Amino acid sequence: MRKIIAANWKMNKTRPMAAEFAGQLAMALKEGTPEGRLALVFPPFTDIAAVADAFAGINNLAVGGQNFYPAEKGAFTGEISCAMLRDAGANWLLAGHSERRHVFGETDGLIAQKTAFGLEQGFKVMLCVGETLEERNNNQLNGVLQRQLSSAIQPLANGILSKSPDQIAVAYEPVWAIGTGKVAGPDEIREAHAAARKILSDLLGNSYANSVPLLYGGSVNAKNAGSIIALDNVDGLLVGGASLEAPSFLDILRA
Ligand code: PGA
Numbered sequence: 001m002r003k004i005i006a007a008n009w010k011m012n013k014t015r016p017m018a019a020e021f022a023g024q025l026a027m028a029l030k031e032g033t034p035e036g037r038l039a040l041v042f043p044p045f046t047d048i049a050a051v052a053d054a055f056a057g058i059n060n061l062a063v064g065g066q067n068f069y070p071a072e073k074g075a076f077t078g079e080i081s082c083a084m085l086r087d088a089g090a091n092w093l094l095a096g097h098s099e100r101r102h103v104f105g106e107t108d109g110l111i112a113q114k115t116a117f118g119l120e121q122g123f124k125v126m127l128c129v130g131e132t133l134e135e136r137n138n139n140q141l142n143g144v145l146q147r148q149l150s151s152a153i154q155p156l157a158n159g160i161l162s163k164s165p166d167q168i169a170v171a172y173e174p175v176w177a178i179g180t181g182k183v184a185g186p187d188e189i190r191e192a193h194a195a196a197r198k199i200l201s202d203l204l205g206n207s208y209a210n211s212v213p214l215l216y217g218g219s220v221n222a223k224n225a226g227s228i229i230a231l232d233n234v235d236g237l238l239v240g241g242a243s244l245e246a247p248s249f250l251d252i253l254r255a
Pocket of ligand 1: 179
């Protein structure tokens with residue numbers, strides 16, 4: 001399976017800054033991304049078109065939306081639709097990121113609705129899951145993964161997901177590792193990824209579950225990326241802070 005190296009810019013970069021980054025990336029990767037790697041950038045909405053324009057025509061470079069509302073259009077002040085994101089050049093979506101869950105109060109129910117809607121609109125969806133420190137300390141890792149994965153995926157297992165494999169990816173991002181500099185250790189990543197893969201197998205069947213890319217995110221940087229991506233069951237990285245500078249993101253992509 002090709003490995004996905006994803007950049008989540010969160011609420012960073014104006015349009016000129018985004019265009020400069022995307023230009024540097026496009027220049028560095030004009031002969032293609034490293035073998036077997038997809039580079040995926042989730043910019044703020046106002047930057048998507050600039051990034052997509054810079055990436056046009058280069059294989060294995062893709063753009064996604066950090067957020068969206070699960071309705072075609074209408075009276076949803078402040079929200080953005082899948083059609084708008086597609087028009088700007090995005091073909092991936094993030095759902096369930098810990099900041100959406102914990103800062104903006106998105107529930108498992110809303111995340112399930114968003115996952116279903118995004119897939120139905122023909123996007124690839126990266127569903128993010130992960131436990132807080134308190135949940136980890138209370139031995140709730142498995143329970144949290146079970147709840148977050150099954151609420152979003154179970155309703156789709158015999159529907160849209162059975163019709164369109166390759167549309168979903170899962171990112172395991174322990175909340176305590178996001179933006180803290182405290183990257184999860186290899187044993188913690190192995191344990192969580194094995195648990196997530198088992199839950200996916202129960203929901204989707206073995207062969208399907210094995211084809212779902214399972215990414216790790218949380219304080220990934222150019223120094224630790226190589227050892228994490230080499231772990232069994234790690235099919236990619238979702239990178240926040242260290243993805244904001246093109247040289248650092250390129251180092252991670254090449255790790
Ligand atoms: P971080 O963020 O790499 O800054 O920890 C990861 C994420 O939020 O996806």
